[in-house]
Structures are given as C-alpha cells and as structure tokens.
Amino acid sequence: MKKLPITELDSFLKSLNMPVYLPSDDPSGQAKFTRWAEGVQLTQQLNTVRSAKDLFFPQMENLVDFKVQDQKIEIIEHRNVSENFVIFGVRACDAAAFEILDRVFLSDPVDGYYKERRDHALIVTMACSAPEETCFCTAFGIDAADPKGDVTAWKTEDSFFFRANTGKGEKLIAGLADGDESAVQAQQAQTREILSKLPNGKLDLTGFDGAHMMEKFNDSRWKELSEACLGCGTCTFVCPTCQCYDVREFNTGDTIQRFRCWDSCMYSDFTKMSAGQPRPTQLERFRQRFMHKLVYFPDNNDGVYGCVGCGRCLQKCPIHMNIVKVAKTIGGEGNG
Amino acid sequence: MQEVKQKAIELLQSGKVQRVLGWKTGEFFYDLTPAVFETVEEIKKDFVFSPFCGANLSKYLIAESRKEGKIAAFLKPCDSYSFVQLLKEHRIVRENVHVVGVQCNGMCDIEAIKAQGVKGVTAVRQEGETLVCETLYGEKSVPYAAALSERCKTCKSKKIVLFDELLGENGEDDPDCGRFDLVSKLEAMTAEERFAFWQQELSRCIRCNACRNVCPACSCEKCVFDNDTLGTANKAAANSFEEQNFHIIRAFHVAGRCTDCGECSRVCPQHIPLHLLNRKFIKDTNELYGEYQAGADLETRPPLVDFTQDDCEPSVVYTRGGNGK
Ligand code: SF4
Ligand code: SF4
Ligand code: SF4
Ligand code: SF4
Ligand code: SF4
Numbered sequence: 247m248k249k250l251p252i253t254e255l256d257s258f259l260k261s262l263n264m265p266v267y268l269p270s271d272d273p274s275g276q277a278k279f280t281r282w283a284e285g286v287q288l289t290q291q292l293n294t295v296r297s298a299k300d301l302f303f304p305q306m307e308n309l310v311d312f313k314v315q316d317q318k319i320e321i322i323e324h325r326n327v328s329e330n331f332v333i334f335g336v337r338a339c340d341a342a343a344f345e346i347l348d349r350v351f352l353s354d355p356v357d358g359y360y361k362e363r364r365d366h367a368l369i370v371t372m373a374c375s376a377p378e379e380t381c382f383c384t385a386f387g388i389d390a391a392d393p394k395g396d397v398t399a400w401k402t403e404d405s406f407f408f409r410a411n412t413g414k415g416e417k418l419i420a421g422l423a424d425g426d427e428s429a430v431q432a433q434q435a436q437t438r439e440i441l442s443k444l445p446n447g448k449l450d451l452t453g454f455d456g457a458h459m460m461e462k463f464n465d466s467r468w469k470e471l472s473e474a475c476l477g478c479g480t481c482t483f484v485c486p487t488c489q490c491y492d493v494r495e496f497n498t499g500d501t502i503q504r505f506r507c508w509d510s511c512m513y514s515d516f517t518k519m520s521a522g523q524p525r526p527t528q529l530e531r532f533r534q535r536f537m538h539k540l541v542y543f544p545d546n547n548d549g550v551y552g553c554v555g556c557g558r559c560l561q562k563c564p565i566h567m568n569i570v571k572v573a574k575t576i577g578g579e580g581n582g
Numbered sequence: 583m584q585e586v587k588q589k590a591i592e593l594l595q596s597g598k599v600q601r602v603l604g605w606k607t608g609e610f611f612y613d614l615t616p617a618v619f620e621t622v623e624e625i626k627k628d629f630v631f632s633p634f635c636g637a638n639l640s641k642y643l644i645a646e647s648r649k650e651g652k653i654a655a656f657l658k659p660c661d662s663y664s665f666v667q668l669l670k671e672h673r674i675v676r677e678n679v680h681v682v683g684v685q686c687n688g689m690c691d692i693e694a695i696k697a698q699g700v701k702g703v704t705a706v707r708q709e710g711e712t713l714v715c716e717t718l719y720g721e722k723s724v725p726y727a728a729a730l731s732e733r734c735k736t737c738k739s740k741k742i743v744l745f746d747e748l749l750g751e752n753g754e755d756d757p758d759c760g761r762f763d764l765v766s767k768l769e770a771m772t773a774e775e776r777f778a779f780w781q782q783e784l785s786r787c788i789r790c791n792a793c794r795n796v797c798p799a800c801s802c803e804k805c806v807f808d809n810d811t812l813g814t815a816n817k818a819a820a821n822s823f824e825e826q827n828f829h830i831i832r833a834f835h836v837a838g839r840c841t842d843c844g845e846c847s848r849v850c851p852q853h854i855p856l857h858l859l860n861r862k863f864i865k866d867t868n869e870l871y872g873e874y875q876a877g878a879d880l881e882t883r884p885p886l887v888d889f890t891q892d893d894c895e896p897s898v899v900y901t902r903g904g905n906g907k
Contacts (some may be wrong), residue, residue, distance in 0.1 A: 272786070273782060274782075274783070274786065274852075274853055274854075275697070275853075276786070276852065276853060278786075292701070295851060295852060296788065305788065305789075305818055306818040306819070376701055376702070376719070377702065377718070378701060378702050379610065379702045379703060379704050379717075379718060440702070440718050440719075443718055444718075445609065445610070445704060446609065470617070473617065473618060474615050474616040474617060474642070476792065476795040476796055477795060478790055478791045478792040478794075478795040478796070478849075479790045479791055479792075480790040480791075480792045480849075480851050483788045483789075483790045483851075484788075484790075484851055492817055494817070505818075507817050507818030508817070508818065509817060510790075510817075513808070513817075514808060515808060515810055515815065518810070560609075560613070561693075562851040564637070564792050564795075564796050564848070564849035565615050565616055565637060566608050566612075566613035566614060566615050567615050568613075570609055571608065571609060571615075574609070
C-alpha cells in the first residue's frame with residue numbers, strides 16, 4: 247500500500263506526465279470527468295452526472311470524412327493512435343461498467359475506436375465512503391469499498407492510499423512512499439456498514455434470466471410501468487452501461503462527415519428499418535431497455551447483468567421510473 | 583393531502599370518472615411517478631399527494647383525453663395554465679376531463695435538498711420552517727425554503743385558472759415573485775458576457791430531450807429534431823452551433839405558448855437553467871406587445887399570432903440587439 251498526502255495530489259498527477267481525467271465540479275457545481283491541469287480540483291461529490299464511459303465511448307465522434315472535389319473523393323480517417331492516459335477517481339460501479347462495455351465492444355467484431363482508447367488507459371478507481379440511498383451496486387456483487395482497476399485508491403481525511411492491481415498500475419505508483427493499511431481498513435469497515443443498509447442493496451433478481459425470457463417479456467405490467475415514460479432517453483444517456491449508438495452522415499457542402507453518436511432504445515426511430523419501426527409504441531421501447539439489461543444481456547453473457555446499480559437513472563429520470571421499480575414490479579419474491 | 587386521495591376515490595366510486603390521473607408512490611418518499619388509476623384498490627394502495635408531486639400532469643391529458651371514458655386530473659396552479667394553453671391549442675378533449683384543482687405550497691426537489699449537503703436521504707418530515715431528513719448517516723435538517731424546487735421559489739401564481747372543482751382555496755397572481763430578476767441580470771451583461779454564460783450552460787447539454795419531451799408546449803406529433811425524412815433529425819450536438827441551435831429553436835417555438843411551468847428546468851439532468859431562456863421571451867413579449875400570460879384564459883389572442891395597429895416593427899429585434907445604435 248502506498249500513501250500520498252492530499253496536498254500533494256497535484257504534484258503527483260503532474261509527475262505522471264500524461265493526460266489525466268478526473269471528476270471535478272464545473273461552474274454549475276456538477277461533477278464531470280475533466281482533463282486535469284494545475285488548479286483542477288477533485289470533486290467532493292460521490293459521482294459524476296455523466297459516467298466515465300464517455301472516455302472510451304464518447305457521445306459523438308467523427309469516424310471518417312469524404313471530401314468530394316470534381317470527380318475525386320478523398321477519404322480522411324480520423325482515427326489516431328491514442329497516447330496513454332489516466333482516468334483517476336472512477337467509482338466501483340463505473341469500473342464494473344467497463345467490463346460490461348468490453349463484452350460488447352471487444353468481442354468479435356472488435357470496435358477499433360473503443361479498443362484503442364481502452365488499451366491506452368490506466369484506471370485508478372476510488373473507493374466510496376459515502377454512498378447515496380440510490381446506490382445499489384451491492385446487488386450486483388460490486389464492492390464499493392474495494393473497487394477494481396489498475397490501481398485502487400482510498401481517500402481519507404488527509405491522505406490518499408493506493409494499491410496496485412496490475413503491472414501497469416504498479417509502475418504508476420512506484421515512486422510513492424509506503425503507507426500503513428489500517429486507515430483503509432477502518433474506512434472500509436465503515437463503508438460496508440452503510441452499504442449493508444442501502445435501501446435497494448439486496449434487490450432480488452431471481453427469475454431475470456434466459457429461461458424466463460418469454461414470461462418476463464409478456465408480463466402484463468409493462469403497461470403500467472411504461473405508461474408515464476416520456477421516451478426522453480435521459481436514463482440511457484446517464485447510464486454507464488448503455489452502449490447503443492447510431493452512425494449518421496452530415497453533409498457540410500463539400501464534405502460528408504460520418505459520425506457516430508449515442509442512441510437510445512427509448513427513441514421512436516431507434517433501429518428503424520425500411521419496413522418501419524420494430525417497436526412502434528413506448529411500451530415496447532421501454533420494455534427493450536429493461537429486458538436488455540435484466541434478461542437478454544445476462545442470457546448472452548454468462549449471467550452478467552447489464553446494470554451496475556450506480557443509481558443514475560434513479561436520480562435523473564424526469565418521472566422517476568427506473569430499473570429498480572421494474573425489477574421489483576415484475577421480479578423476485580425476495581423484494582418484499 | 584388525505585383530502586386529495588379521498589377525492590380520487592370518491593370520483594371513481596361515484597362513477598363520475600372512469601380513470602384518475604395522479605401521482606404514484608415510489609421506492610423513496612420523493613420519487614413519485616405520474617400514473618393513471620382505474621380502481622379504488624389501486625388508489626388506496628399507491629395514490630399520493632405530497633410536496634414531491636412536482637411533475638405536471640397536463641401533457642398526459644393529450645393522450646388520455648382521447649381515450650374512452652372520462653378521466654379526473656389533479657392539477658396544481660402551474661399545471662392548470664398548461665392545461666388551458668393545451669385547450670387553446672385544441673390538443674385536449676375537454677369533455678373527457680374532470681379537472682380537480684389542488685392548491686400548492688410549493689413543491690420540493692430532492693436535488694435541492696441534496697445540494698444542501700444532505701446525503702443518503704431516506705425520509706423527511708416537516709417541522710415548521712424546517713425539513714428534517716433521515717439519512718443513512720443520521721438526521722439532518724434543512725430550511726424548508728431551501729428544499730423548494732427552483733421554479734417554486736419564484737412562483738408566478740397560485741391561481742388555478744380552470745377547474746371543475748376545487749380543493750382548498752384558490753390563490754392569486756404574484757406580480758412580485760421576482761421571476762424576471764435573473765433575466766434582467768442577463769440583459770445587463772454585455773453581449774460577450776451573455777454569450778459566454780449561455781455557452782457554458784448549454785455546453786453541458788447531453789441532448790437527452792427530457793426538456794422537450796416533458797414540455798406541454800412541445801406537443802408536435804413529430805418534432806423537427808426527430809424527423810429523419812426531412813434530414814433535420816439530430817441525436818447529438820455535432821458542435822456548439824448545433825447545441826445552441828436546438829435550444830434557440832425550441833425557445834422560439836414555444837414563445838407565446840410557454841406558460842413558464844418550469845418543467846424543462848426541473849427535469850434537465852444537467853441543471854441547465856432553460857427557464858431563463860423562456861422567461862426572456864416572456865419578458866420581451868410583455869414589453870413589446872403588452873402583458874400576456876400564456877394559459878391564463880381561453881379567450882385572449884396570443885400576441886404572436888395576432889396583429890394590432892400598434893404592434894412593434896420587426897426591426898425592433900435589430901435595434902434591441904444593440905446593432906441599431
Ligand atoms: S440502469 Fe440505471 S442503475 Fe443500472 S447502470 Fe444504468 S443508470 Fe446505473
Ligand atoms: S453505486 Fe456503489 S460504487 Fe457506485 S457510487 Fe454508489 S456506492 Fe459507489
Ligand atoms: S424511463 Fe425516464 S428517463 Fe428513461 S426515457 Fe422514460 S422518462 Fe426518460
Ligand atoms: S434536458 Fe437538459 S441535457 Fe437534456 S436535452 Fe434538455 S437541456 Fe439538454
Ligand atoms: S418551455 Fe419549459 S416552462 Fe415553458 S411550457 Fe415548456 S416546459 Fe414549461
């Protein structure tokens with residue numbers, strides 16, 4: 247275990263000599279992953295509004311340009327080999343979400359854009375010490391007091407403690423002084439005490455699996471659950487595991503820009519085909535989001551759910567409908 | 583509060599209505615969801631009216647009033663303006679709705695409570711001017727006024743402008759609510775400062791469309807920003823121009839129809855003060871065409887679709903923009 251006084255964070259980050267992104271408060275007071283420079287402060291808040299997935303899978307990216315001149319078409323590729331970078335202060339839930347995204351983007355056919363960034367990133371996670379009532383990471387077996395990543399960090403009153411989990415991580419913190427683990431253990435005990443009291447921490451997900459797919463799909467209660475949904479897509483855009491995107495083209499006059507951007511299954515034109523919209527009403531779109539996370543994804547991925555319990559959709563849905571309410575309404579007996 | 587629930591049961595039991603539009607309990611005390619109730623049992627089990635019923639129910643009536651049978655809707659003062667505005671735009675089938683006006687002391691917002699530094703809130707109770715919060719970390723108190731939702735801090739009117747029956751007393755307009763104070767501040771800035779302000783606010787937009795989808799004035803069957811066939815659909819702001827474009831177009835489109843219900847700012851996950859944009863339009867309309875409040879009544883002609891001899895000249899935009907000097 248390594249130790250660093252909080253006051254020396256800036257000089258440590260500077261010494262890394264590569265771009266560092268960390269959650270910092272913007273002028274409106276909300277935390278967001280920001281490129282660190284001297285003076286950029288680590289947030290005191292639990293988590294960012296937008297998740298850390300932005301750094302691997304940005305909301306919008308230009309893929310390629312086609313420049314047309316007379317009879318010639320020039321193809322301009324935007325992909326550039328990334329330099330190594332550090333994401334500092336990722337919470338356990340967001341770090342677990344990377345593994346979910348990996349299953350999608352790194353399985354065949356591999357998404358080169360995503361992989362490039364993933365390969366060049368060093369992840370320093372930050373253990374939670376003050377979970378919100380909306381957190382339910384524990385339901386997915388995630389330990390917020392001991393997150394994964396190349397390096398795990400704990401922040402106490404006056405110090406950071408670091409533990410390397412990979413070779414890459416080892417190198418990153420090699421220069422720091424050794425520290426005593428007892429402060430970390432004390433914090434972990436406290437955090438776990440709170441984690442055990444999370445109102446949705448023991449969400450029962452039995453029955454959400456491939457074997458019950460049709461039963462869940464045909465449940466009559468999707469109607470009441472989806473009734474008030476605005477189809478806005480907020481839940482998908484703040485979600486660390488939502489992975490759908492659209493590829494579009496924009497004509498600037500002499501150039502066609504092909505870009506991709508996040509898409510949302512909550513939208514009326516999602517996966518629209520020439521034959522029409524396969525999910526014509528909001529009920530079907532709404533059902534898709536939750537069936538994907540709770541049934542299809544685990545069915546295709548060794549039982550791993552497509553949710554990490556970060557609680558963002560609980561906080562941000564304008565009408566307060568969310569995955570917990572869905573799971574409790576059509577799910578396990580154990581939810582009381 | 584029990585009175586509201588009792589009324590819902592009574593309306594359904596008497597057969598006066600077949601459905602009731604209200605708010606349903608959630609997992610926490612604050613996460614209520616708009617819901618349609620069809621049985622007394624459902625109401626008894628899940629219907630709530632509490633200081634966390636911020637969601638405006640009027641827009642749901644566009645679809646609900648076209649269904650068979652009659653629906654009762656509980657509308658707060660600000661919701662009633664939206665309702666009237668939608669009636670004026672012929673979006674709601676009036677005879678299918680039984681409006682119950684409910685008076686309101688201001689709705690609370692969980693994010694406002696958390697902004698006071700309270701974490702892990704699991705329950706609240708009001709003790710005079712204080713809101714006592716039970717949290718995962720023990721009890722914490724915040725002033726009730728600080729827990730109010732942003733729009734309720736500058737509530738324009740406690741008047742329920744249209745109802746079939748009323749619970750409680752009807753209230754009045756509050757011309758001194760100060761809702762234009764921040765707009766005046768923005769107006770006093772230089773163009774550059776103002777641009778920088780909006781740039782900084784709008785750059786946070788994730789284009790989730792919550793503001794548009796919740797807005798009672800945004801009731802087009804197909805929004806231009808979703809229109810694939812027209813080539814105007816846009817799911818992400820490609821650059822800062824596109825970002826501003828979306829918001830400016832939306833603000834213009836609801837100008838003269840926006841009742842200042844505040845839903846857009848309430849739902850924005852990025853806390854963008856969209857209401858300031860709309861209030862600027864309202865303030866300008868008031869100054870250029872005379873006082874006008876969208877949704878206040880069914881008769882007044884909206885200034886932007888009306889013509890009078892002493893309307894201001896279109897060039898006013900040019901001069902007010904500072905370019906004519
Ligand atoms: S579904 Fe909700 S709680 Fe689950 S990971 Fe996504 S945003 Fe977080
Ligand atoms: S969900 Fe868990 S890991 Fe994520 S912020 Fe909350 S406590 Fe931390
Ligand atoms: S569930 Fe909520 S956040 Fe998601 S699309 Fe529906 S209204 Fe929007
Ligand atoms: S609700 Fe906020 S973030 Fe979403 S589109 Fe509107 S302004 Fe942008
Ligand atoms: S623009 Fe905002 S304040 Fe105006 S009617 Fe729409 S949601 Fe309400």
